[in-house]
Amino acid sequence: MLGRYTHVYGLRLAVLAAALGLWQGLSAAGVIRSDEFPSMSQTAAALWGQASGSSLWGAVGETLEGWALGLLIGVAAALLIGTLIGMNGFAYRSVIGVIEFFKAIPVIAILPIGLVLWGATLTMKFALVAFAVFWPLVIQVCYGVRSLDPVAADTTTVLQVRGARKFLTVILPSAAPFIATGLRVAVAVALIVDIIAELIGGGTGVGERILVAENAGPSAYPVMYAYIVVAGILGVLLAGAFTVAERYALHWHESQRSAKTEGQNRDYPEREGLTLVVQLSPGGTTPGRAGSHARLAIRRPVPPLVVLVGRLEEPVLPAAVVDPEVAMDPVGDRPGSRRALLVP
Amino acid sequence: MTSDSRSSRYAVGVLLAATAVAAAACSSSPSSSSTPASTTTSSASSANASGSASAPATVTNVTLGYVPYSDDASLFYAQSSGIFKKHGLNVTLVAQASPVAVEASMASGTEQFGFITTPVLINLNSKGVSVKCVSSVDGSEPSNPANDSTVLVAAKGSGITSVKDLAGKNVAEVQLTSLNSLAVEILAKKAGIDPASIHQVAIPFPQMAAALAQGRVQAAVIVAPFADTATSEGATVLTHPNVDLFPNGTVTCLDAMGSYLSANPAIAAEFRAAMNESIAYSQAHEAVVKETLVKGLGLTPAVAAKQILATNWNPALNTASITMIENYMKQFGVITSEPPAASMVWNP
Numbered sequence: 307m308l309g310r311y312t313h314v315y316g317l318r319l320a321v322l323a324a325a326l327g328l329w330q331g332l333s334a335a336g337v338i339r340s341d342e343f344p345s346m347s348q349t350a351a352a353l354w355g356q357a358s359g360s361s362l363w364g365a366v367g368e369t370l371e372g373w374a375l376g377l378l379i380g381v382a383a384a385l386l387i388g389t390l391i392g393m394n395g396f397a398y399r400s401v402i403g404v405i406e407f408f409k410a411i412p413v414i415a416i417l418p419i420g421l422v423l424w425g426a427t428l429t430m431k432f433a434l435v436a437f438a439v440f441w442p443l444v445i446q447v448c449y450g451v452r453s454l455d456p457v458a459a460d461t462t463t464v465l466q467v468r469g470a471r472k473f474l475t476v477i478l479p480s481a482a483p484f485i486a487t488g489l490r491v492a493v494a495v496a497l498i499v500d501i502i503a504e505l506i507g508g509g510t511g512v513g514e515r516i517l518v519a520e521n522a523g524p525s526a527y528p529v530m531y532a533y534i535v536v537a538g539i540l541g542v543l544l545a546g547a548f549t550v551a552e553r554y555a556l557h558w559h560e561s562q563r564s565a566k567t568e569g570q571n572r573d574y575p576e577r578e579g580l581t582l583v584v585q586l587s588p589g590g591t592t593p594g595r596a597g598s599h600a601r602l603a604i605r606r607p608v609p610p611l612v613v614l615v616g617r618l619e620e621p622v623l624p625a626a627v628v629d630p631e632v633a634m635d636p637v638g639d640r641p642g643s644r645r646a647l648l649v650p
Numbered sequence: 651m652t653s654d655s656r657s658s659r660y661a662v663g664v665l666l667a668a669t670a671v672a673a674a675a676c677s678s679s680p681s682s683s684s685t686p687a688s689t690t691t692s693s694a695s696s697a698n699a700s701g702s703a704s705a706p707a708t709v710t711n712v713t714l715g716y717v718p719y720s721d722d723a724s725l726f727y728a729q730s731s732g733i734f735k736k737h738g739l740n741v742t743l744v745a746q747a748s749p750v751a752v753e754a755s756m757a758s759g760t761e762q763f764g765f766i767t768t769p770v771l772i773n774l775n776s777k778g779v780s781v782k783c784v785s786s787v788d789g790s791e792p793s794n795p796a797n798d799s800t801v802l803v804a805a806k807g808s809g810i811t812s813v814k815d816l817a818g819k820n821v822a823e824v825q826l827t828s829l830n831s832l833a834v835e836i837l838a839k840k841a842g843i844d845p846a847s848i849h850q851v852a853i854p855f856p857q858m859a860a861a862l863a864q865g866r867v868q869a870a871v872i873v874a875p876f877a878d879t880a881t882s883e884g885a886t887v888l889t890h891p892n893v894d895l896f897p898n899g900t901v902t903c904l905d906a907m908g909s910y911l912s913a914n915p916a917i918a919a920e921f922r923a924a925m926n927e928s929i930a931y932s933q934a935h936e937a938v939v940k941e942t943l944v945k946g947l948g949l950t951p952a953v954a955a956k957q958i959l960a961t962n963w964n965p966a967l968n969t970a971s972i973t974m975i976e977n978y979m980k981q982f983g984v985i986t987s988e989p990p991a992a993s994m995v996w997n998p
Contacts, residue, residue, distance in 0.1 A: 341879050342860055418754055425760025426715060426744045426751070508715065508746030508755065518745050520856060521718040522947035523875035527856075529948050 344528040352528035353535060361515070362536065369511035369540065372428060372500045376435020377492060384440050385485070388447025389477060398448055405448075409441035413499050417507050426508030431500055434507075438499040439492040446488030450481025483559055486552050493548045497541050512537050709735070710917050713742045714904070715752035715764035718947055720799065720874070720957040721902070722765075724788040726942035728928035737924040739917070748825075753781065756907055762914075763921060766905045769829050769984075772976050775994050776985040780908030782996040784918050785925035787904055788932060789961035790968050793897035795890040799874035799960040800830065802837070802891050806884030808868040813841040813888060822853040822861055822870035827984075829901055829975070830871040833891035836978055845982070859883060874958050898962055899971030906996070915998045922996075926965045933963035967995045 326346050332338050333345030340348065356362040391397045413434055424430035454477060462476045478485075504513025512533050519530035716722055725743075728734050734741045744761065746752050752764035753774060763784065774781050792798050804810035810819065816838060823831040835845035853861050858870045859879040871891060872880055881887065892901060904925065911918050932939040936959065943954040972991035979985045 339860075341882075342856075418750075421751055421754035422757050425713075425755035425758035426746055427760050506747050506751065508744055508751055510744075514745050517747055518718045519948055520854075522943075522949055523953075524856075524879055525875065525950060525953040526948050 341524040341527070344531055348528040349531045349535060353532035356529065356532055356536075362533075365510070365512045365515045365533070366536065366540065368428075368509075369497075369500055369504065369513070372431035372435060372503070372509060372511060373496050373544075375428070376432035376500065377439055377496045379432065380436035380439030380496070381443060381489065381492065383436070384443035384447055384488075388444040389451050389473065389481075391444070392448040392451025392481075393477070398452065402445075402448070405441060405445055409445060411441075413438045414502060414506070417503065420503070421507050428509060430507055431503045431509040431511070434503045435496045435499050439496050442495070443485075443488040443492050446484050447481060450484030451477055453484065454480045482556055486556055490545070490548055490552065493544050494541060497537075497544060501537055512540070709738055709740045710920075711740045711742070712762040712917065712921070713744060713760060715744045715746045715755050715761045717748060717752065717765050718745045720943060720947070721788050721959055721961065722946060723939045723942055723957075723959055724925070724928045724932040725904070726946040727932060727939045728924050730942050730945070731928070731931075733924050733928050733931075734921075737920040737927075739920055739924060753905075756781070756905075756910075762910055762917075763904055763906050765902065767829055767902050768900060768972055768975050769827065769832060769979065771903070771905060771994055772972070772979055772985060772989075775989045776987045780993075781905045782908055782911055782994055783900065783903035783905050783967050784911070784996050785904050785922045786900060786929065786965050786967060787902050788959060789929055789963040789965055790971070791892050791896050791899045791901050792960055792962045793893060794962075795893050797958065797960060797962070798890045798893045799877070799958040800871065800890060800892050801873075801877050802834070802869060802871050802888045803862070803877065803880050803885040804869045804888055805862040805865065805867065806886070808865075810869055810888070813837045814843055816841075816869055817843045817847040818849075819868040820849045820851050820866065822858045822867040822872070823850050824852070824855055824871070826850055826852050830891065832975070832978055832982065832984070833895055834871060835982055836895055837889070837891060859885075875953075875956075892960070896971050896975065898964065898968060899974070900968040901971070901975075903967060911996050911998075918996060919998060929963060929965045932959075969995055 330346040333340060333343070333348075338345075344352070353362075391401055416437065417434060420430045420434045424433060458476060458480065462472055467476060500511070501513040501516075503509050504511040505517050506513075508514065508517075515533045516530055516537075519526040519533065522529075714725075716725060729741055729743060741763075744755070746755065749764070749766045749770045752761065753766065753770065755761040756764050757779075765787065766781065766783070771781060771783065802813075804815075808819070810816060816834075821834055823834065825831065831850050834848060834850065838845040838848055851861075851867055853867065853870070855873055855876040858867070858872045858876060861867045862870055862880055862885050863883050869888070870880065870885075877887075892899075904921075906918060928939075937955065940954050940957055940959070941951065943949050943957060944951055947954075949957070969991045972994060976985070976988050976991060980988055
């Protein structure tokens with residue numbers, strides 16, 4: 307297990323080292339002029355110089371501030387609006403064209419408008435990031451919501467699960483893989499837009515440091531490339547962090563599990579986190595309501611990433627599994643029919 | 651043909667910038683005048699006007715957008731030495747990529763002062779957006795080539811020895827809408843060749859040396875310190891366009907919007923006084939002022955000391971030179987209306 311990890315990461319490090327070595331070699335051989343493109347060692351020295359002062363960390367903080375705020379606003383708006391649009395077929399068909407239109411607008415084209423509205427400020431940065439993130443993601447959310455399994459949808463209706471609970475326990479989990487794909491793109495796009503806004507618009511951060519170093523002339527090029535390297539490292543770290551978060555949050559989903567089986571270890575503790583029981587019990591928790599109704603019992607500290615399946619005789623999710631231990635029927639009817647346990 | 655495509659591209663760029671700025675001037679000036687910060691500043695300014703002008707009691711927060719380059723030394727010095735503070739100004743400096751970005755930010759109301767080049771100043775005013783020079787950045791254009799940092803260079807082996815030889819050649823410009831591209835057209839006309847026969851190519855300063863060496867362009871209008879790279883590779887200096895054409899001229903300045911200036915004359919007066927004081931000090935202590943470039947541009951002290959500051963250290967704004975540049979812009983079809991140069995310089 308460990309051996310495979312070492313192997314993969316060792317290979318990656320070797321490729322990285324080879325690329326850096328090639329860079330240094332080309333500079334040393336004079337193929338690249340050092341006053342036009344600094345050598346790897348000059349850039350690394352400049353990076354070290356920046357990192358040992360407060361300059362680099364201040365810039366990274368300012369960039370991450372714009373990135374995080376913009377991502378937060380864009381994602382929240384896309385989740386809300388995407389769900390509302392996705393749940394209504396008429397709304398979806400009406401607005402999808404407009405959304406596709408806005409999605410195609412490059413942020414750089416609206417940057418002047420952002421500048422005129424907010425100037426070279428943090429607001430300008432996160433507004434542009436939110437704009438850039440919103441349109442592609444809202445489409446993903448629409449698709450995700452519309453991909454809700456009809457049986458799950460019907461079951462939800464029958465069980466009278468509505469409103470926020472329906473959103474959190476049925477729609478969101480069902481759309482989660484779509485949203486995750488959209489988010490993965492959004493994380494990267496947000497960083498790119500944020501740095502472009504700093505570079506061209508003039509908000510403070512990594513992009514602004516690149517601009518100042520570029521304008522300062524050849525003697526400051528190592529600093530410029532140091533900040534470009536920082537932008538790249540930030541991108542890798544943020545994408546990596548997202549992948550880890552996604553793996554944790556969506557570990558129950560097929561895409562993650564098959565990725566696991568293809569990948570390194572098969573002993574992934576996937577059964578740990580998630581056990582949802584849909585219990586149909588007569589005269590349940592809500593007094594005064596006739597007939598059976600649903601009670602959702604979450605038996606583990608689980609994120610709301612769960613999928614409801616009502617009929618286990620015909621598993622609608624390919625990976626649905628009945629856990630015989632808990633799937634016993636409390637009412638004494640057919641085992642497994644009322645009490646559906648989902649261990650995807 | 652080249653001229654047509656160039657001017658049409660130009661027109662689009664100008665229109666975009668002008669519409670953006672104009673739109674903001676309409677939409678955001680009421681909101682900007684009602685922000686608490688502006689209210690404070692205007693009350694502070696009236697207090698200053700009624701009280702003693704030399705020692706302002708209150709501090710006014712202003713933001714200034716600048717394009718980072720060596721000639722900002724006097725501006726950096728006014729900030730670091732406390733000259734702005736002495737004049738009651740707490741200035742926040744914001745680095746931006748171009749004067750157009752600076753002007754757009756000024757239109758948003760988040761910046762009160764900013765760096766501008768004279769062609770952009772003229773463009774905006776001819777489109778009905780009132781912006782005015784308040785002070786020079788570090789004086790006017792020098793009249794001595796030794797003090798100038800902008801050069802027209804010809805690539806090694808290009809066979810170009812004078813402006814006359816530029817016909818049919820590719821010439822690199824930082825922007826096709828800039829003072830530099832205008833200067834090349836004027837120089838061509840004066841040398842007796844058709845300006846349209848020169849193929850002007852937009853290339854950023856940092857990449858010009860490589861473009862010259864690779865033969866992608868045969869000449870370039872390039873500034874120090876990038877010019878040093880080009881000349882070290884064998885490029886030859888043909889002329890100093892700005893010294894030839896606009897000696898002692900105002901080619902850049904620090905400006906503000908007309909609406910801001912009429913509402914805040916006392917702040918503008920303090921700003922101009924502070925800049926003039928810093929420029930006067932810079933003339934006498936150039937080496938000291940260049941040290942601000944270490945922090946301001948991230949240069950090493952040795953490199954900072956070697957920078958050429960392209961200035962005659964005269965802080966007066968040269969209205970005649972603005973008129974001259976405006977006439978050239980009209981002549982080359984860049985602008986259609988010619989607002990008087992006096993309206994582009996702030997005179998309280």
